[in-house]
Amino acid sequence: MKNLFVTKAALLGGEPIRSKRPGYFSWPIGGQPEKEALRRVLHSGVWGTLGKECSDFAAKYAEFCQAKHALPVINGTTAIELILRGLGIGYGDEVIVPPYTFTASVHAIVLTGAKPVFADVDLDTFCLSAAAVEKSITPRTRAILGVHVGGRPVDFDALGAVADKHGIPLIEDAAQAHGSEWKNRRIGSLGKAAAFSFQNSKNLSGGEGGAITTNDDDLYQRLWSLHHNGRPRNSTDMTSVCLGTNARLSEWQCAILLAQMKNLDACPEARTRAAARLDNALGKMPFISVMRKDERITRNSYHLYCFRYHAKALGNLPRSVFVRAIQAENVAAISEGYCQPIYDMKILYSDDFKRMTGCTFENPKSRLPNNETIAYKEGCWIYQSSLLGTDDDTDKIIQAFEKVAANAEELKQTFA
Ligand SMILES: Cc1ncc(COP(=O)(O)O)c(C=O)c1O
CATH class of the missing domain: 3.90.1150.10 (Aspartate Aminotransferase, domain 1)
Known part of the structure; x- marks a missing residue:
């Protein structure tokens, strides 16, 4: 009945x-601070990149993530790709990745020439299972890409132990995890490097955009050159020191991101x-x-x-x-x-x-x-x-x- x-x-x-x-x-929410930010860039005469908005945002975002360096880049996909390239990963290598992620995590691996190797996730976290990762390691494994699904940090204790045991870096796909913390430490400061996305829907949104954070000085220098067509940092030299790309984030987006950072608190x-x-x-x-x-x-x-x-x-x-x-x-x-x-x-x-x-x-x-x-x-x-x-x-x-x-x-x- x-x-x-x-x-x-x-x-x-x-x-x-x-x-x-x-x-x-x-989402996203914009208002007066964003209008002022855009006006500031409009009148600054620097619209492209690597200006004050970029350096201010990089400094603030690194501080927010409790990381030594932050490098703004054009999006989260490119951020992952650059980290892998910065670690010398490419053709012939394997990168372990969870299948429960946005396709970008996998595109970024394939774009370097490396092969994605899928390891299972846990039912009650949706995040990479350390036991499954351990079983997926081969002599060709060069990195583990841990995705913080929905913002939930991966199990750094278990995954970190597997990574350390095999001497391979744990990279964070932190596209969804702005401000998440593991044992009171911010995401973006725990792995070898972390990739963030500022795409429209993300908790920190620039419409599009991304950033890499790392505590590794040498890796940061390499990443900086990679994102700027291989040019050396702190130099006007036009000679490229590595094969890079143009992944620089514009002043417009950095200014918007600076204004949007209030949402993170x-x-x-x-x-x-x-x-x-x-x-x-x-x-x-x-x-x-x-x-x-x-x-x-x-x-x-x-x-x-x-x-x-x-x-x-x-x-x-x-x-x-x-x-x-x-x-x-x-x-x-x-x-x-x-x-x-x-x-x-x-x-x-x-x-x-x-x-x-x-x-x-x-x-x-x-x-x-x-x-x-x-x-x-x-x-x-x-x-x-x-x-x-x-x-x-x-x-x-x-x-x-x-x-x-x-x-x-x-x-x-x-x-x-
Ligand atoms: C888990 C994950 N990884 C990577 C990305 C790629 O970021 P973007 O869209 O900024 O390239 C996203 C974004 O949607 C994501 O959710």
């Missing part, structure tokens, strides 16, 4: 919990508060698993609030319908996440891949059961700006989960 007390889900034509999406979902409290509230409520729902608590993570940027959805516990309501139903309630921007694993994408089996790396790629699917589960069945995210409301706003997200659960059978009959 139909439960008369269940409010009809918005996706089924019922009244949504919110009539429309609230303003705080919009203003927003984390709201996201952390909302995430804790969600963990507490969603963690009690039989169809949701929240991410594992880890006291060593002293701050999480929560670029994405990740969780697992168990369709079986909701009468086999497919994940895609569940996500659409939450979306329709206008309470959160939610996604099924990286639902096609990179190793299942055609790009890795293309002639381009063979030409660039000199090798063929075999599908490692059978070695990656956790990623298969997360990508194809259970993984979900809520985007960071949906966590910027009040407690009452967060409670509306929780309410939406309850409401969709109560409508699961009808949603399945209608949409599955």
Whole structure:
């Protein structure tokens, strides 16, 4: 018999919990400080690069990351590629990477000529598993690229131990992890080097942009030359000292980033508060698993609030319908996440891949059961700006989960 007390889900034509999406979902947020920043550059006569905005931003961002150096570059993809090049990694080498990441992590490896080797992730963190990394190491392994998925730091203790044991560097893909901390130390200061993205959606946004942070003086010098067509640092010499590229970030973007840095201090409290509230409520729902608590993570940027959805516990309501139903309630921007694993994408089996790396790629699917589960069945995210409301706003997200659960059978009959 139909439960008369269940409010009809918005996706089924019922009244949504919110009539429309609230303003705080919009990201990035710009205002007077950004206008002033752009005006400053306009009148400075230096629009291109390597001016005061760039050096000011580099200094401030290095300080924020508790790192010795920060090098602004054009985007996060190039930041990863340059780090690998700076470490002399390329053709014939292997780089271990998790499959649960944005394709950029893998593109950057392939662009150097190296081969990506996928190691599985943990079900309750979505991040690289140290045990899986250990099994993936071969004599050709030259680096581990740890991705801080959604802003959650990788397990530096376990991954660092594997990296040290084999004498290979741990590089951070910190594209989503601005301001996250591991044992009170900032992301960007723990690995050999870290790559950040300032793409439109990121917690620190310049529309586009990126940065590399490192504590290694020699690596920094090499990276500086690499990002400036191989030219030597602190010299007007036009002779290139290495084969580089132009990855310089413009003064416009550095000025915007300087203005946007205020968000790095203003927003984390709201996201952390909302995430804790969600963990507490969603963690009690039989169809949701929240991410594992880890006291060593002293701050999480929560670029994405990740969780697992168990369709079986909701009468086999497919994940895609569940996500659409939450979306329709206008309470959160939610996604099924990286639902096609990179190793299942055609790009890795293309002639381009063979030409660039000199090798063929075999599908490692059978070695990656956790990623298969997360990508194809259970993984979900809520985007960071949906966590910027009040407690009452967060409670509306929780309410939406309850409401969709109560409508699961009808949603399945209608949409599955
Ligand atoms: C995990 C991860 N790595 C790398 C990147 C690449 O950054 P960008 O888009 O700035 O090139 C992104 C950005 O979306 C990302 O999320």
